[in-house]
Amino acid sequence: MEKSYYNVLETLLLIYAADEGKLKIYLKKKVDEPYKGYWTLPSAPLDNQTTLEENANIIYKSVTNLELTNIYEGKTFSNLDRDQNNRIIGTTFITLVDKTLIDLKKDDDDKSWFDVDELPKLGFDHEAIINDITKELKQKIVTNYDDMLLNCFPSDFTLPEMQSFYENMLGKTIDRRNFHKKFAGQELVIDTGVKTSKGTGRPGALYRFNTFKMKGKRI
Amino acid sequence: MEKSYYNVLETLLLIYAADEGKLKIYLKKKVDEPYKGYWTLPSAPLDNQTTLEENANIIYKSVTNLELTNIYEGKTFSNLDRDQNNRIIGTTFITLVDKTLIDLKKDDDDKSWFDVDELPKLGFDHEAIINDITKELKQKIVTNYDDMLLNCFPSDFTLPEMQSFYENMLGKTIDRRNFHKKFAGQELVIDTGVKTSKGTGRPGALYRFNTFKMKGKRI
DNA sequence: ACAAAAGTGTTGCTGTTACACCCATGG
DNA sequence: CCATGGGTGTAACAGCAACACTTTTGT
Numbered sequence: 306m307e308k309s310y311y312n313v314l315e316t317l318l319l320i321y322a323a324d325e326g327k328l329k330i331y332l333k334k335k336v337d338e339p340y341k342g343y344w345t346l347p348s349a350p351l352d353n354q355t356t357l358e359e360n361a362n363i364i365y366k367s368v369t370n371l372e373l374t375n376i377y378e379g380k381t382f383s384n385l386d387r388d389q390n391n392r393i394i395g396t397t398f399i400t401l402v403d404k405t406l407i408d409l410k411k412d413d414d415d416k417s418w419f420d421v422d423e424l425p426k427l428g429f430d431h432e433a434i435i436n437d438i439t440k441e442l443k444q445k446i447v448t449n450y451d452d453m454l455l456n457c458f459p460s461d462f463t464l465p466e467m468q469s470f471y472e473n474m475l476g477k478t479i480d481r482r483n484f485h486k487k488f489a490g491q492e493l494v495i496d497t498g499v500k501t502s503k504g505t506g507r508p509g510a511l512y513r514f515n516t517f518k519m520k521g522k523r524i
Numbered sequence: 525m526e527k528s529y530y531n532v533l534e535t536l537l538l539i540y541a542a543d544e545g546k547l548k549i550y551l552k553k554k555v556d557e558p559y560k561g562y563w564t565l566p567s568a569p570l571d572n573q574t575t576l577e578e579n580a581n582i583i584y585k586s587v588t589n590l591e592l593t594n595i596y597e598g599k600t601f602s603n604l605d606r607d608q609n610n611r612i613i614g615t616t617f618i619t620l621v622d623k624t625l626i627d628l629k630k631d632d633d634d635k636s637w638f639d640v641d642e643l644p645k646l647g648f649d650h651e652a653i654i655n656d657i658t659k660e661l662k663q664k665i666v667t668n669y670d671d672m673l674l675n676c677f678p679s680d681f682t683l684p685e686m687q688s689f690y691e692n693m694l695g696k697t698i699d700r701r702n703f704h705k706k707f708a709g710q711e712l713v714i715d716t717g718v719k720t721s722k723g724t725g726r727p728g729a730l731y732r733f734n735t736f737k738m739k740g741k742r743i
Numbered sequence: 744a745c746a747a748a749a750g751t752g753t754t755g756c757t758g759t760t761a762c763a764c765c766c767a768t769g770g
Numbered sequence: 771c772c773a774t775g776g777g778t779g780t781a782a783c784a785g786c787a788a789c790a791c792t793t794t795t796g797t
Contacts, residue, residue: 309572311530314613353528353611357602381600381615383576392572394533396600465776483760485777500767506775507767684749702787704750719795725748726794 322404326469340428361398401456463509541623545688559647580617682728
């Protein structure tokens with residue numbers, strides 16, 4: 306390859322959502338070679354008249370028809386062998402969304418949500434990228450860095466559901482009573498009055514975040 | 525400008541050091557137009573056969589003749605107007621060094637260390653970049669994220685000196701006795717036995733970090 | 744001896760952990 | 771009525787904040 310100061314860039318978008326106590330990521334199945342049938346991150350090449358942030362928004366719109374509401378820039382990956390043919394530099398962006406807004410139809414078999422701890426076969430270096438980004442992200446979410454926890458739970462949730470989510474992020478179990486106290490005791494969450502009966506046992510109350518108390522608060 | 529998928533990239537290196545209780549950054553004075561006489565970050569254009577990390581190392585070597593010992597990737601800046609002539613995308617890297625290893629000669633007037641809170645006139649968008657990166661960095665250093673505090677104080681220091689550094693990072697004063705207890709009480713620092721007499725008052729003891737206890741520890 | 748700066752101890756507060764019991768629902 | 775899971779209270783502990791006194795130097 307001829308040495309040159311021109312480079313090819315792409316924006317990679319990592320769309321995360323909390324769902325059933327798990328952190329999930331949105332992936333697309335590749336329909337052409339290379340890596341046909343493998344899953345990949347949504348991405349777009351960057352032209353020289355668009356910023357990386359704008360490019361991330363373009364990807365998001367093409368996936369969801371919505372506007373990005375929160376966005377965090379991640380690392381840039383520049384290894385020479387990221388792509389077999391060309392050297393492509395990938396800058397990652399991260400967004401946390403309400404999964405219910407991007408729910409998929411039954412017949413969508415080329416796009417899906419995956420538990421970040423049970424990823425499918427991924428193309429290019431996307432598995433390494435996801436693992437790298439996810440590892441740091443988990444820590445940031447549970448401390449509500451940049452209101453990430455708030456963005457993960459924009460609508461109603463039960464405390465056991467969020468506790469399960471926390472346990473997955475931290476990789477350890479938490480005492481249910483202390484967890485309850487941490488959120489309900491400090492009025493970080495508000496009881497909506499609605500009960501959720503799912504199967505046996507006492508139904509949990511539906512809560513929502515007290516955004517006034519949570520905004521900007523590290524926990 | 526013609527729309528194209530080829531982009532020009534540069535690596536920007538932010539070299540920080542703790543000195544006299546302040547966080548300082550290494551800058552170069554620009555000798556040609558544009559921004560002649562303004563100060564700028566050390567940088568290098570990226571060719572298509574080098575990774576961004578390698579490029580950061582190349583810059584560091586050209587500045588110090590040393591190998592990078594720690595490196596953290598920062599944001600990538602892609603605004604269209606970063607440079608008047610071309611669209612140049614800048615990826616930042618951060619390193620924390622022992623300032624004594626890069627001490628400058630008296631006649632070096634084209635390179636210097638600056639207190640991050642008293643920056644000189646900077647070229648391009650470098651002031652905005654430094655302020656953006658520094659703001660997050662300060663928080664990370666004082667919690668020893670990625671052993672950053674350890675890298676800021678690789679050799680001996682007095683506790684009052686480090687306390688002054690902490691106060692500058694946090695933007696508030698700290699109780700001297702609690703500060704002492706936090707480090708000496710948990711055996712995070714080791715008394716070297718050497719005393720430093722600088723002017724009036726009782727001389728402070730020289731400490732060094734107990735790397736065994738500090739490595740990987742968030743404080 | 745006096746001023747200036749460094750080192751040390753005690754106390755109370757606050758947040759976190761550990762743990763036992765009661766309550767609401769489905770079968 | 772019993773199994774399952776959600777909600778509540780309390781006591782011990784650790785980490786942090788507030789605060790006063792002693793020690794070592796220079797002048």
